[in-house]
Amino acid sequence: MRAARITGLRQTDLAEVPVPAPAPGTVLVRTRQVGICGTDLEILHGTSAFLQDGRTTFPHVFGHEWYGEVAAYADDPPEGAPAVGSPVVGRTMVPCVRCAACHAGRPQRCAALRETGLYGLQGAAADYVRVPTHALTPLPAGLPEGTGALIEPAVSVVEAYSRAGLAFDDRVAVIGTGTMGLLAVQFAHHYAAAVDAVGIDPAGLDLALGCGADAAHHADEVPEGAYSLIVEASGAASAFTAALRMARRGGRVALVGVAREPVSFVPGELSLQGVDVLGIQHGVSHYDRTVALFERGVLEAGPLVAEVVAAESADAVRHAFALLERGRSGPPKVLLDFGGPLVTRS
Structure with missing residues (x-):
């Protein structure tokens, strides 16, 4: 089968590899589309923590934002499992479902956690991917093309708003476009009183207005103390301190972006202002709800997709990553499409 791989620093290919062998409790899924994101770029550039601590090595089959169709179960599927041929979205985080953290309802903290396409499990950027049966969520018929690849990033947005307790009277600011x-x-356009977008990219701010933002502000021109909830989704360290300035008394800051540089701030201000800061790890428990949000049209994939690249050659894989590295003047998401003819070798 075809497998798109990161083979070294700034090196990719499209190789022929064996179809994953059946294993008890697993299901083989025929991949349709895979999203490429900044986490994949970190692996490509050698800056990923997964590479640095040895959880990931080259060659690496990436792909953690994906969907496809059930191809085959290794054994009898559990009651209610998606039927062979039905569309499914795969979960990135695959907890053991047995440890204390899993039983406490915090699978993100699982002691034996694996993440498809990041560490511990082959990624979905291939004709087939094998995952535990419990790591799939059914997709309803009729979703627009590409929607399944946006569900994985969306679950963390749902987690952020769930933990922050989004209310209809909230004035929300989202940092990052x-x-x-x-x-x-x-x-937030559907579930808050107002939502403003904050960023540095004019094209991204225009997109945010098209996605329902009531206003769009350059990062240097944001009103301070104006928001009851700030979602930091840029991953810039400076955005964290900006979010604290933007929060009103008693406000909340949900950190979705992963900033890796240190910042300076006065911790006592959090107490004096009564601001809650929430670290958002991943919304692994929200796949069903997130699928329903896309089905109802609350969330839409179409405005976010810049290009769909057919996974037909090594050059195509390089092109997909080059699009992401180049920066943007429009939608942010690049998808690799594996829906064409299968390429297999017996």
């Missing part, structure tokens, strides 16, 4: 930020704008 990438995939996560635009999804956060779409969500």
Whole structure:
């Protein structure tokens, strides 16, 4: 089968590899589309924590934002499992479902956690991917093409608003106009009193307005103390301190972006202002709800997709990553499409 791989620093290919062998409790899924995101770029550039701590090595089959159709179960599927041929979205985080953290309802903290396409499990950027049966969520018929690849990033947006307790009277600011930020704008457009987008990219701010933002502000021109909830989705360290300035008394700051640089701030201000800061890890428990949000049109994939690249050659894989590296003047998401003819070798 075809498998798109990161083979070294700034190196990719499209190789022929064996179809994953059946294993008890697993299901083989025929991949349709895979999203490429900043986490994949970190692996390509060698800056990923997964590479640095040895959880990931080259060659690496990437792909953690994906959907496809059930191809075959390794054993008898559990009652209610998606039928062979039915569309499914795969979960990135695959917890053990047995440890104390899993039983406590915090699978993100699972002691034996694996993540499809990041570490521990082959990614979905291939004709087939094998995952545990419990790591699939059914997709309804009729969803627009590409929707399944946006569900994985969207679950963390749902987690952010769930933990922050989004209310209809909230005035929300979303920092960042990438995939996560635009999804956060779409969500708040339906469930908050107002939502403003904050960023540095004019094209991204225009997209945010199209996704339902009431106003769009350059990062240097944001009103301070004006928002009851700020979703930080840019991953810029400076955005964290900006979010604290933007929060009104008693406000909340949900950190979806992953900033890796240190910042300076006065911790006592959090106490004096009564501001809650929430670290958002991943919304692994929200796949069903997120699928329903796309089905109802609260969330939409179409405005976020810049290009769909057919996974036909090594050059196509390189092109997909080059699009992401180049920066943007429009929608943020690049998809690799594996829906064409199968390429297999017996």
